[in-house]
Amino acid sequence: MRIEDMVLISVDDHVVEPPDTFERHVPRAYRDRAPRIVKGRNDEDMWEFEGQLRPNVGLNAVAGRPPEEYGFEPTSYAQMRPGCYDIHARVRDMDAGGIATSMCFGSFPSFCGKLWAGAKDKDLALACLRAYNDWHIEDWCGAYPGRFIPLAQLPLWDIGLMVDELHRVHAQGCRAVILPENPTLVGLPSIHQDVWDPFWRACCDSGVTIAIHIGSAGAMTAPSPDAPVETVMAGVPIHCFNAATDLVFSSALRRFPDLRIALSEGGIGWVPYFLERIDAIYARHHAWTGQDFGDERPSDLFRRHFLTCFIDDHTGIRLRDLIGVDRISWECDYPHSDTTWPQAPEALLASFAGVSDAEIDQITHGNAIDWFGVDPRATPGGRAACNVGALRARAGDVDLAPRAGRGGKPPAASTKGPVTASDVMRQLATALDGGRGEAGQR
Numbered sequence: 001m002r003i004e005d006m007v008l009i010s011v012d013d014h015v016v017e018p019p020d021t022f023e024r025h026v027p028r029a030y031r032d033r034a035p036r037i038v039k040g041r042n043d044e045d046m047w048e049f050e051g052q053l054r055p056n057v058g059l060n061a062v063a064g065r066p067p068e069e070y071g072f073e074p075t076s077y078a079q080m081r082p083g084c085y086d087i088h089a090r091v092r093d094m095d096a097g098g099i100a101t102s103m104c105f106g107s108f109p110s111f112c113g114k115l116w117a118g119a120k121d122k123d124l125a126l127a128c129l130r131a132y133n134d135w136h137i138e139d140w141c142g143a144y145p146g147r148f149i150p151l152a153q154l155p156l157w158d159i160g161l162m163v164d165e166l167h168r169v170h171a172q173g174c175r176a177v178i179l180p181e182n183p184t185l186v187g188l189p190s191i192h193q194d195v196w197d198p199f200w201r202a203c204c205d206s207g208v209t210i211a212i213h214i215g216s217a218g219a220m221t222a223p224s225p226d227a228p229v230e231t232v233m234a235g236v237p238i239h240c241f242n243a244a245t246d247l248v249f250s251s252a253l254r255r256f257p258d259l260r261i262a263l264s265e266g267g268i269g270w271v272p273y274f275l276e277r278i279d280a281i282y283a284r285h286h287a288w289t290g291q292d293f294g295d296e297r298p299s300d301l302f303r304r305h306f307l308t309c310f311i312d313d314h315t316g317i318r319l320r321d322l323i324g325v326d327r328i329s330w331e332c333d334y335p336h337s338d339t340t341w342p343q344a345p346e347a348l349l350a351s352f353a354g355v356s357d358a359e360i361d362q363i364t365h366g367n368a369i370d371w372f373g374v375d376p377r378a379t380p381g382g383r384a385a386c387n388v389g390a391l392r393a394r395a396g397d398v399d400l401a402p403r404a405g406r407g408g409k410p411p412a413a414s415t416k417g418p419v420t421a422s423d424v425m426r427q428l429a430t431a432l433d434g435g436r437g438e439a440g441q442r
Helices: 028-033 087-097 122-141 159-170 194-206 230-234 236-248 271-289 298-305 314-318 344-351 357-372 388-393 421-440
Strands: 008-014 036-039 045-049 052-055 099-105 176-178 209-213 261-264 306-310 328-330
Touching: 008 261, 008 306, 008 328, 008 344, 008 357, 028 122, 087 099, 087 388, 099 209, 099 357, 122 159, 159 194, 230 236, 236 261, 236 271, 236 298, 271 298, 298 306, 306 314, 314 344, 328 357
Parallel strands: 008 099, 176 209, 209 261, 261 306, 306 328
Antiparallel strands: 036 045, 045 052
16 A cells, blocks of 8 residues: 555544643633643743642653653643644644544543542542543544544542543543553552443443553553663553453453453554463463353453554564454554654554555554544545545645754763663652742742
């Protein structure tokens, strides 16, 4: 297939929430206490909520920035490409990258809305969470129908409220919600308890897909504090491995056969080994552990219930038959540091040697349409108007030159060696300590 003919749906991108996110949707009674932008000591833009500061972390918004300026320092909107936070600029960047449709995870409330679960005032938190979802569905996704897949956060502190919010956003056309990899880390019961049954049932009845994004339950840790920061990044897919194992060996998938779960930003190269491993463990140990999959194997449940997602994974594409081509979907991860934007089509094509056009269509957009219900080909002009060639043709004036000198900087290494995980955390903590003083004066 030619690059120009591909249709790309990215099932994992991110939005840096604009300063006016809560202005239109928060009820008047909570407006004075809703999240707001304040300035840190170095003019960083930070969100303040219940007296706590949350920065826009540099590495999460580096699209278009030279790699030597990557870092974890809090940043201002002025340092980012406008496409990180401005819906109109985002669509222009999508056009320039050949991306027809995008599903965007949040930033400052965390990917799964963990901020709201930790709030002291849960009435305030619920009002702000609902306002956030309304902004995301109406203002972000609704501004360009067919270009975005709505994704809702849930009130993680109460499963009953989660069910209510799921029904509320589903009525607005949202067919995806996000859940942390391990709910116990955000104060919820284990997924092995039947208290979850109303939520599983609601997802099945409404056809809503559960997205599980790496790092959504908590910070991703390094093997040791002084380990090079690459050890954190390299281990990212293991979070999906563990989450998938937990779910496959729970009883939920056997009791709710229509559950649909997307493993976001986890890659796919590990999946063939994972499937072999869970089947081997079951075969060797179920006689004494009491597990009973009947006539099926654990891998059968995985292939039925899970969508796997990758950014750039040559190994996974070569092993696609062991995963199931109908269970693989592509993602761009704009504007994070792993993104292949704006050369995503070229990066994809490099991994598609020997892959048929029909399989390319499944992986690049067909499976995403089946799982999330948004089809860019249904908009005027059909496929010819939303393929890579057509989108790029109308974005020829988008400036794709790297934007250097905007203040980004890597953390200073505490030794003469590579930057470590501790160096990264120290850079972020130092900035936050300074920001608290500024916020306190407002």
